[in-house]
Amino acid sequence: MNLSIKxxxxxxxxxxLSIAPFQxxxxxxxxxxxxxxxxxxxxxxxxxxxxxxxxxxGHEYWQQQVDYDMRITLDDNTQRIDGSEVITYTNNSPxxxxxxxxxxxxxxxxxxxxxxxxxxxEWSDSESFRTVRKLEPTFDGGFNIESxxxxxxxxxxxxxxxxxxxVDLPRSLKSGSQYKFSVSWWYNINNRMExxxxxxxxxxxxNDNYLxxxxxxxxxxxxxxxxxGWQNKQFLGSGEFTVCFGDYRVAITVPSDHIVASTGExxxxxxVLTSKQRKRFELAKTTTDHPVVIVTEEEARETxxxxxxGLKTWIFSADNVRDFxxxxxxxxxxxxxVVPVGKYRPMAMSFYPKEGN
Numbered sequence: 001m002n003l004s005i006k007x008x009x010x011x012x013x014x015x016x017l018s019i020a021p022f023q024x025x026x027x028x029x030x031x032x033x034x035x036x037x038x039x040x041x042x043x044x045x046x047x048x049x050x051x052x053x054x055x056x057x058g059h060e061y062w063q064q065q066v067d068y069d070m071r072i073t074l075d076d077n078t079q080r081i082d083g084s085e086v087i088t089y090t091n092n093s094p095x096x097x098x099x100x101x102x103x104x105x106x107x108x109x110x111x112x113x114x115x116x117x118x119x120x121x122e123w124s125d126s127e128s129f130r131t132v133r134k135l136e137p138t139f140d141g142g143f144n145i146e147s148x149x150x151x152x153x154x155x156x157x158x159x160x161x162x163x164x165x166x167v168d169l170p171r172s173l174k175s176g177s178q179y180k181f182s183v184s185w186w187y188n189i190n191n192r193m194e195x196x197x198x199x200x201x202x203x204x205x206x207n208d209n210y211l212x213x214x215x216x217x218x219x220x221x222x223x224x225x226x227x228x229g230w231q232n233k234q235f236l237g238s239g240e241f242t243v244c245f246g247d248y249r250v251a252i253t254v255p256s257d258h259i260v261a262s263t264g265e266x267x268x269x270x271x272v273l274t275s276k277q278r279k280r281f282e283l284a285k286t287t288t289d290h291p292v293v294i295v296t297e298e299e300a301r302e303t304x305x306x307x308x309x310g311l312k313t314w315i316f317s318a319d320n321v322r323d324f325x326x327x328x329x330x331x332x333x334x335x336x337x338v339v340p341v342g343k344y345r346p347m348a349m350s351f352y353p354k355e356g357n
Contacts, residue, residue, distance in 0.1 A: 045227035065090040066221040066246040073253040074189075074328060076210060076307075079201055082186040083218055089179045093224060096172040100179075101224075101232045105216035106187050107163045108237050109141030109195070143219065146184040156181060163235040165219060183219050197237075204331065204353070207304045211329040211353055218324075220244075241323070248318040254328045256310035257303050259295055261334075261351040262326035264318030272312050284336035284347065291335035297354050303330045327351060 047053040049060040067088040074081055091097055148156045148167055157168040173179050189212065192200025199215040223231045223242045231242050252260055260272075269278055277294055284292035307330070318324060331353040339348045 048226070050226045062092040062094070062226075064092055064221070064224055064244050066244040068218070068220075068246060068248050068250070068324070070218060070248070070250045070324075071253075072217070072250060074212060074214070076255050076258075079189040079191075079210065080186060081189060081214070081217055084182065084184040085218055086180060086182045087221065089173070089181075089221060091173045091175055091177055091179070093226070094175050096174050097169065097224070098172050099169055100167045100173075101222040101230045102165045102167060102183075102219045103222050103235065103241070103243075104143045104145075104160065104163050104165050104219055105235055105241075107142040107160075108235050109190055109197070140188055141190055143185050143187050145219070146186065147182070149182050151180045151182075161234075164222070164232050166232075185219060187217075189214070199325075204355070209304055209329065209331050211327070211331055213325075213327045215323075215325040220323075243322045245320055245322055248321065248324050249315070250318075250324060250326075251313050251315045252326055252328070253311050253313045255308060255330065256312040257306075257308040257330045258312070258328045259330070259332040259334055259351065260314040260326060260328045261332070261349065262314070262316045263321060263324045264316040266314065267317050268313075268315045272314050281336070285338060288338045288340060291337045291348075291350070293333070293335045295332060295334040297333050297357055300331055300333045301354060329353065333357060 044055070045051060048058065050058045051061065052058050067090075068085050069088075070083060070085040072081060072083045089100060145158075145160065145165070148158045150156055150170065156170070159166045159168075167181065169179065190197060190200040191203065192198070192213070193202050199213060199217065201213075202211045203209075204211065221244050223244055225231065235241075248264060250262070250264070252262065254260060266272075269281060273281060280292055280294040284294060316326075329351075332351045333354065334349065334351050336347050336349040338345050
């Protein structure tokens, strides 16, 4: 009888031990302040010389600058992008840096991407081994890095870890110094109508034409900050990026009958636009009360019917921006106008196919 009581006591003790962490977890959850108007004292960086308690920049605030000079070619026959870039990294931090981290966002679409593993881990009662096989990625996506070199053309050591790449510097980059290096790459553009994503192409079977909306297309520097150091978290397909401010000069080569929409300002309109398009474009720069149509729907419909074999290079410049994207198609209708904002006169432009008109 005594043995049974001891055994029962031991069992109850084990149950109590197993319940205790759960109870503690529940108590911890209940003590968490979930009020939307709660104070954020424990969730924001400690005030220092770089950032004040109000969130404003401190008297020694800094941020890194990254400038890009890129050459991009889009192959409309193979749906592929080839690119090269010269990156100038300015170390405005007080720290010496021994390496740089770059984001390889396109690697989220690589066959070995962790994003596929996350999706495959979700299992419902209706799944079968046949549907599991369909979940295996078939699109051959992701960056193919061809070279990483210093300014003199010597190869730099680098390590790719899924969507991040670490470039080792031959010597530490001191505070206030710049480092210039180059990266060459290519990747296959995804069909965003099939596998999703903000970036990719849409195929229009009527005249076998493509519309490309291209983002996350170049290896770009991760942020280095005083409160986190390198922000080198892996990209799994959702979420927003922290990226550096910088100046961009991007030359985009596409089929000669394409119209390109892009971040920044077109700096070679004479070489890529017809005389009629240039006149309309110049008119749009002085028009504030209505959109000026630069490429009409009728003109876009005619362009869709034939495919020119030549190429054109559109060159864009953007100063002090955080990122860069572009879109291109022979299907584009294009309108533009000026929208005054204080002393500035930015242009608002729309690019869309007839299906969107």
